[in-house]
Amino acid sequence: MTAVAPSGGRSTADAPSGRLAYQPALDGLRALALLAIFFFHAGFSWAPGAFLSVSTFFTLSGFLIASLLLAEHRSTDRVALGTFWRRRFRRLLPASLLTIAGITVASAFLADASQLFRLRGDGLASLFYVANWRFIAVGDSYGALFTTESPFQHFWTLAIEEQYYLLFPPLLVGLLVLGKGATRPIAVGLGAVIAASIGAGWWLSSNGATIDRLYFGTDVRAAELVIGAVAALWWSRRRTPLTPTASRAAAGLGAVALVAMVALWTTAQLDHEWWYRGGLSLYALLTVAVIVAAVQPAGPVRRALAWKPIVALGLVSYGGYLIHWPVFIWLDEEATGLSQWPLFGLRFAVTIGLAVASYLLLEQPIRHRKALLGWHAPVAALVAMAAIVVGLFAVTADAKDPGIDFEGAQADFEALAALGTGELPPPAFDPSIDWEALGQANRVQSDAPRVAVFGDSTALMTGTGLGYWALDHLDVLDPTGGGWAHLGCGTIGDGQRRLRGEEVPPPDYCADWQQHWIESIPAGDPDVALIQLGGWDVTDTKLPGDDTFRSIDDPVLYDEMQRRLAETVDEITARGIAVVLVLSPPIEAGRVDGVSPSQAQPESDPARMALWNQLLEEIAASRPTVTTVDLAGYVASRTDDARLRPDGIHFTDETALEVAEWLGPEVARVLAELGIQTPVTHVER
Numbered sequence: 001m002t003a004v005a006p007s008g009g010r011s012t013a014d015a016p017s018g019r020l021a022y023q024p025a026l027d028g029l030r031a032l033a034l035l036a037i038f039f040f041h042a043g044f045s046w047a048p049g050a051f052l053s054v055s056t057f058f059t060l061s062g063f064l065i066a067s068l069l070l071a072e073h074r075s076t077d078r079v080a081l082g083t084f085w086r087r088r089f090r091r092l093l094p095a096s097l098l099t100i101a102g103i104t105v106a107s108a109f110l111a112d113a114s115q116l117f118r119l120r121g122d123g124l125a126s127l128f129y130v131a132n133w134r135f136i137a138v139g140d141s142y143g144a145l146f147t148t149e150s151p152f153q154h155f156w157t158l159a160i161e162e163q164y165y166l167l168f169p170p171l172l173v174g175l176l177v178l179g180k181g182a183t184r185p186i187a188v189g190l191g192a193v194i195a196a197s198i199g200a201g202w203w204l205s206s207n208g209a210t211i212d213r214l215y216f217g218t219d220v221r222a223a224e225l226v227i228g229a230v231a232a233l234w235w236s237r238r239r240t241p242l243t244p245t246a247s248r249a250a251a252g253l254g255a256v257a258l259v260a261m262v263a264l265w266t267t268a269q270l271d272h273e274w275w276y277r278g279g280l281s282l283y284a285l286l287t288v289a290v291i292v293a294a295v296q297p298a299g300p301v302r303r304a305l306a307w308k309p310i311v312a313l314g315l316v317s318y319g320g321y322l323i324h325w326p327v328f329i330w331l332d333e334e335a336t337g338l339s340q341w342p343l344f345g346l347r348f349a350v351t352i353g354l355a356v357a358s359y360l361l362l363e364q365p366i367r368h369r370k371a372l373l374g375w376h377a378p379v380a381a382l383v384a385m386a387a388i389v390v391g392l393f394a395v396t397a398d399a400k401d402p403g404i405d406f407e408g409a410q411a412d413f414e415a416l417a418a419l420g421t422g423e424l425p426p427p428a429f430d431p432s433i434d435w436e437a438l439g440q441a442n443r444v445q446s447d448a449p450r451v452a453v454f455g456d457s458t459a460l461m462t463g464t465g466l467g468y469w470a471l472d473h474l475d476v477l478d479p480t481g482g483g484w485a486h487l488g489c490g491t492i493g494d495g496q497r498r499l500r501g502e503e504v505p506p507p508d509y510c511a512d513w514q515q516h517w518i519e520s521i522p523a524g525d526p527d528v529a530l531i532q533l534g535g536w537d538v539t540d541t542k543l544p545g546d547d548t549f550r551s552i553d554d555p556v557l558y559d560e561m562q563r564r565l566a567e568t569v570d571e572i573t574a575r576g577i578a579v580v581l582v583l584s585p586p587i588e589a590g591r592v593d594g595v596s597p598s599q600a601q602p603e604s605d606p607a608r609m610a611l612w613n614q615l616l617e618e619i620a621a622s623r624p625t626v627t628t629v630d631l632a633g634y635v636a637s638r639t640d641d642a643r644l645r646p647d648g649i650h651f652t653d654e655t656a657l658e659v660a661e662w663l664g665p666e667v668a669r670v671l672a673e674l675g676i677q678t679p680v681t682h683v684e685r
Contacts, residue, residue, distance in 0.1 A: 020067045020235070025294035026060065027314030028305030033057055034317045036265050038351075041328050042344045043501065049268025054157055055224050055280055056261070059287040061161055062168075062228025063235075069172055070236040073181070079173050088165050090377060092318070094366045095358050096158065097384045099322040100127055103151045104391045110330045113402035113593035114147035120396040126155035127388060129162035132216040139212030146647040147403060148592050154325040156216050163218050164225045172229070183237050190230050194281065197223035201276040208508055214276040227284040231291065247296050254293020254301040257286040271496070271503040319355035319363065327351050334598030402593035404650055406457065406487055413460050416467040417452070417520070419480045448474055449668070449676050452481035452526040452577075454517050458584065458650055459485040459532035462631075462663070465656025466530070469664050476668050481526025489513045490536030491561040498540040498549060500589050500601050506536075514568045521575065528671055529572050532631075534584035535649050537561055538608035551602065552611045562615050569619055569626060578676050579626040580667055581616040584609060585635035591648030604648070627670045634662055 033053035040050035073079050100123060107119050118138065125134035135156050171193070172186070179185025201220040204213060214220050242250060264283065268275070275283075293301035305311075313320070327350050336343055366377065451470065453463030463485055470479035486509060493510030496503055509516070521529075540549040541557055550557040569579050586606040590597030602608075613632060620626040635641055644655045651659055 020064070020071070020232075020295070023295050024311045025302045025305035026064075026291065027317070028307065028310045029056065029060060029290060029294055029314070030317040031310045031313035032305065033060075034313065034320055037321065038324060038328075038344070038348065039265075041325065042340065042347070044340070044344075046266055048266070048270070050265040051270050052261070052264055052268055052280075052283055055221075055283050056287045056290075057157065058161070058221065058224040059228035059231075059284045060291060062164070062225035063232045063288070063291055064228075065165065065168065066172065066229035066232035067236055069169055070232060073176055074236065077181075079169065079176070081169050081173065084169055085165070088162075089381070091363070091367055092158075092162070093381055095319050095322055095363050097127075097381070097388065098358065098362060099326075100152075101384070101388050101391065103326050104388060104395055106326065106330070107151060108395045111151065112148055112595060113400070115150060116396060116399045117401050117403075118147075118150055119152075119399065120392045122150045122152040122155075123392045124389070126152045126159070127385060129159045131159040132156035132218060133159075136213050136216045139210065139216070146589075146592070146649060148590070148597075149329055151326040151329060154321065157321075160216075160218050160221055161225075164222070168225070168229065183233060186233055187230065190226050190233070193226050194223045194230070197221070197226070198278050198281055201278070201280075205273045205276050211271050211273075211503075211505070214273070215270065220276055221280070223281045224284040224287075227281060227288060228291075231288040235292070235295075242296070248299070250289075251293045251296045251299025251301060254289045254291075254296075254299065257289035257293070258301055258304075261286050261290065269503070271505070313352070316352065316355040316359045319358040320351055323354045323358070324351040327354075332598045402646060404461065404647065404652055406460070409460055409464050409653065410487070413453075413464045413467070413483075413485055416464065416479055417482045417484075448476055448478045449527040449671050450478040450481040451528050451530055451667070452483035452521060453485055453530045453532070454483050454520075455485045455532040455582075456489045456535055457485070457487045458535050459530075459582075460487065461651045461653075461656045462532055462582070462659065463530065465651060465653070465658075465660040466663055466667075468657060469660035473664060477664055481528070482520050482522040483526075483529075484513075484516045484520035485532075486510070486513075486516075488536065490533060490539075490541075491564045492537070492541050492543060492557075494544050495546075496542040496549075497536055499536075499603065514564065514571075517568060518571055521572075521577070525575055526577055527676055528578045528580055528667075530580045530582065530629075530667060531565075531569070532582035532584065533565070534609060534612045535587055537612050538587065538605075539603045552608050552615075558611065558615065562619065565615075566619050569623065573623060573625050577625075578671065578674055579620075579623075580670060581620055581626065581628045583613040583616060583628050583630045583632045585632040585641070585645075586610075588645075588648030591642070591646065594642035594646045596642075596648075625674060627674055629663070629666050629670050631659075631663065634659070634666075 033056040036047065036050040036053035039047040040053070069079050069084065072084075104119070104123060107116060111119060121138075122131065122134060125131040131152060135150075135153065171189070175186045175189040179189075197219060200217070201214060201223075204217070204220065241247075261283075264286075272279070290301060293299055294305055296302055324347070328347050331343075331347055331350065333339070333343060336346060338346060448470075451466070453459055453466065455463070463483065466477070467479040470477040486507070488504075488507045489510035490497070490506070493506050493513045496505055498504070538552055540551050542549050543557065543560060552558055552561070569581075572579055586604065586609040588596060588604050589601040590599075590604075609632070613628075616628055620628050635644065638644065644659065645651055
């Protein structure tokens with residue numbers, strides 16, 4: 001965010017030269033947007049669309065920065081880029097460095113294992129204003145779904161704005177030179193940038209880009225900033241003020257736009273792709289209408305946004321934004337024992353108190369060139385940055401990844417499944433494993449039931465552990481039956497899910513999970529298919545073509561999940577393959593490194609998983625070659641679930657092997673009840 005402080009006592013809408021004078025109402029607009037961000041990050045259910053207030057900051061920044069540059073060119077026939085950048089860094093860098101340093105120090109005492117593991121990378125990305133691209137990369141990781149938020153997460157907006165400050169001024173100067181200062185060439189050039197940005201959003205969203213890629217991408221979000229610059233071009237090139245009639249019309253239009261903005265803050269959904277196909281640009285036009293109304297001599301928008309308390313909040317909005325996120329994630333219900341509204345009041349008071357201190361003691365003195373420890377500002381900045389880098393490395397020196405290596409587990413699972421095909425598997429993710437030696441299992445004449453594993457990421461971890469265990473217990477189970485288990489695939493692989501309050505679309509391959517299961521069964525066929533699902537099936541889910549999120553206690557969703565799974569089970573059993581359905585323990589979404597979250601999520605309700613297990617038992621009860629194995633009961637009998645499933649959902653590489661010591665014999669036992677036991681007559685492989 002860009003905070004432009006008062007430049008003097010003038011409050012006229014504009015000067016004859018086109019230079020924009022200080023406008024208190026624009027600080028009021030900043031304050032309103034900041035409050036919306038606070039409400040959004042506090043998790044208020046009535047503010048799902050308040051993420052759009054970030055777009056308001058973008059467009060306002062684009063308007064103000066372009067106004068400054070165009071006014072300078074109009075007055076001096078040139079733009080001093082070096083001077084501009086020095087002003088920007090002097091205005092923005094001190095508070096940013098202080099916040100990064102503060103987060104680094106606080107993390108040594110407050111960060112959990114996942115935050116600490118990511119701290120170095122996130123902090124460095126924030127320090128060098130590339131945090132948005134860092135979070136795109138990390139957000140594409142499946143494991144990131146099961147970690148807590150980074151205390152640097154909010155720096156993505158600052159990264160995009162700083163990239164704009166670096167790239168837009170040379171672009172504008174180039175257009176001014178090429179067009180010899182004329183308005184039309186500049187407008188055409190900026191219009192091309194807007195069109196390219198909207199086009200990037202269309203293309204990316206049409207080609208499977210994640211919401212993270214769309215939401216954090218500079219290319220997708222650039223249009224919102226440049227639309228503000230186009231508005232500044234129009235404003236700065238006017239020769240005369242608006243007529244009274246036009247001014248009243250602008251004020252009225254701005255009032256309508258402001259109401260529409262606030263309405264969208266209470267209704268919009270971040271995951272709707274049309275926001276990234278031009279919707280954010282349309283929203284930027286609402287912001288432009290509010291800006292124009294705010295700088296009129298009179299009108300409801302100007303009066304409302306120029307209210308002194310809200311203007312005062314706007315003056316410290318930059319520091320408020322920087323500070324609020326770490327305050328919000330660490331000052332939580334667990335730490336305070338407060339309910340949502342009292343907790344919000346405490347967070348607000350702490351955030352604004354720190355922001356005021358930063359504004360008065362750091363930002364303003366440096367902005368007005370007052371000495372800082374007697375050092376020249378660039379030297380002080382470099383020293384501070386170096387100290388932060390050292391601090392990040394020191395705090396994270398012993399940090400270890402508490403998450404699960406899903407990529408490695410997927411490679412191991414697929415290699416184990418390939419042992420049953422008679423083909424040597426591809427190079428494994430883990431180079432320490434002698435896959436050629438393990439391939440000997442493919443030539444062992446085991447009489448044990450041949451098992452294939454199917455399901456989601458929980459099946460991936462459980463099945464890999466079971467496979468390794470079985471290689472050492474070929475008298476009990478033979479793991480060479482193939483199978484298919486992939487990250488993110490529940491029974492509704494073509495719908496939408498909500499995990500920990502955020503909408504998470506299934507990976508594209510999940511839409512055809514039933515077909516993948518059947519195609520993965522090797523020619524010789526396994527004797528038994530072990531199926532484990534449930535983690536995604538207890539989340540709030542939106543069926544294809546449905547506008548309503550439903551939970552498993554809704555008969556519409558329950559029946560559809562049961563229909564899809566039963567249909568697939570029947571196709572498997574029709575091949576003469578028995579099926580064992582795994583009854584799953586309840587999940588605890590938000591658990592990190594064995595530590596429970598401060599607030600339980602809806603999907604963590606044990607009643608939901610009980611319904612899922614009921615669904616499985618109903619399928620098994622009506623089919624003679626289908627049975628269940630009670631993994632839920634096994635986990636419930638233990639007192640160390642936090643160790644077994646440190647993220648509240650998946651077993652780790654190590655604990656999956658431990659669980660297999662129980663699961664392997666238990667699978668053999670329930671198979672014996674179906675009449676499938678040693679010796680088993682296998683089809684020739």
